[in-house]
Amino acid sequence: MPVSGAPAPERAPQPPADGHSRDRRGSPVPTAGMIATRIMELRKRRGLMIALIVMNIGLPALFLFSRLLGHAFVPRTSPPAGGNQIFGVLAAGFLPTFGFVVAATVGCTAGSRDLTEGMFRHLVVTGRSRLALYLARIPAGLAIVVPLVAVGYTIVCAVCAFAAPVVITDNGVNIPPGLSRAGFANWAGNHAELVVCNFPYNGPVPGNVACPSGPGWWSVSSATPGQAAPAALEALAIKIADQDYPGYTRIYLSPPASLMTEAGLWIELEAAVGFILGLGLASLMGQRTVPVILLIMFQIILTPILVGPGITHLQDLQHSFVGLAVAHLEPSGLPVAIGLPGVTGGAGSPGSTRLPESATEAVCVIIAWLAAWTILGAWRMTTRDA
């Protein structure tokens, strides 16, 4: 073969020519430009963005708007739109679940669409490190997910704070909102009969106390009929108020700022976990639909099962499960199970039925999951045929 001489001497990489002087495309660190264009690529997916906005902002906004309208036009039968109770329902149930699903969908899109739409090959041919191509998707996706979740959550907080009940009605008794424990006790002392006869109470009732207008919440048989002693009635009312104060705080005028902050951060954490899992799984599988379905099942079916009471022989698995770890970081001020999947109430909240786990353990489990899925996704990205 006339043209075949000795193989050409191997040429070592040389300093780049002009125009390539700031070119570090072998570096695994993505450039700001890569992240910015990746954000653009995701943001321009109109259908996806509309679906995400509807799920994460539209649905809670619609729910609150319908409550606002109801209260505005039929105030007697429709309670105020906001308040601590509604905040708990949305912040502990709806927003984290939908935030996770929304974030997982964005992650799966970011992790698979270059491949399925034929751009992966173009990107690899640029010579840019495949790891950098993968890592650019993380800040870009989070730049979409975090504000999206934040906007939905801000709407919820605003309505819950500014459209909260001005008077709390409990068992037909109007109670002033925003009382401290001492203030609530003082108010109870001044309205002893209302409190004794209408508030729930679980405890011994002195023999000389009876509800003047009929049996109260306690067992009738435990009360000795007789004249109501004002001092004893007042003491019992204060005792009942002390016992009922946690319940009173749950229907507080508006959610405390500290709780709103903690809950917001926790919901963002849930969303970030969903995004990283989605990105890794979709990169691994090279497609979007199946990973999205798997992650929805993960959040709606598997998580509620595994965060519950210990399953014999499976407790180690439960402890290493990210759903339990995230649930353990839920602010204690959020309510106990409200019927939505994946929600069993704050870690310190009464009635929490979760498998015990320390906060440190939970943080370690979350970090391990995020790292593992990032490594898996990046590994597949760097080894995949383009």
Place this chain on the structure above:
Amino acid sequence: MITTAVPSAPGRLAGECRWAVETHGLTKRFGAKTAVNGVELLVPRGSAFGYLGPNGAGKTTLIRVLLGLTRADAGTMSLLGYAVPRHRDAALTRVGAIVDEPRFHRHLTGRQNLRLLAAAREPAARDRIGPALERVGLAHRADDRVSGYSMGMRQRLGVAACLLGDPEMLLLDEPMNGLDPAGMAQMRDMILSMVAEGRTVVLSSHLLDEVERTCDAVAIVDRGSVIAQGPIPELLAGAQPTLHVECSEPGRARALLAGTAFGARAEAAPPALGLGLGLGITLPAGAGRDVIAEINRVLVEGGISVYRLLPVQASLESWFLQVTTRLGDPE
């Protein structure tokens, strides 16, 4: 294997590697199927080089292996003198490529797709977006979504994407696919202009006529192996030309020639090239004018009226069909 020497552009590349692409024993298997089978390929710098083969011959796979999109199972290769995959990143900074059908994010505009790709290249690439779009004739549609582009427009956008890196070499996989005749002519002019700028253009194709018009040299691949390569004129010099003879009584003319050295090669020729009925005679490679005169003498002396004699040089297509004997055979 047919090979001839392929000269590189003189003087221009002194001190640099002579070959834009160099492979030795390159092999790629997919399970039991060998898609690239011990390919020995030398592409001179500064040329337009055609990589020809029937469908399924392994053209795209070779390009994918060269670009590091998939790993080779055996052999060595280099791009612009850089050993690949060892110095793949360095090599790819100087290479632009379209592999297979060019596909882009359909929801983005052409310009936005190029921005995405430019961000993965060096910073200067962003400044080349506008000129690249101008050059491929897409500037007026650059802000339309790719979902509204025709196949030809996507091909041109693919070439624009290649130009973002100001490449020394372009690897274009079937760049003429989906183009109308005008688009093909534009693409051909574009390729030639890039070669004139000193770039190397390697294009794989099965459109032989276009390759013949565009390329200086070619390699023919069949079933994963390169079976011939070299400059087109030199390759065709070894091919057998045809003599079309327009005459009276073609049947008797064929019988007359049967007794000569040309008889076995003469066959009834269909009306073609403006000729009436006659014969098509395959001449020996390198046959001169005296051979044509001898045929004419035999026919005239036999009482055949010869109206016209038309020697036709072998085209790349006819030569391709001669050397790829298994064309169209799936296995």
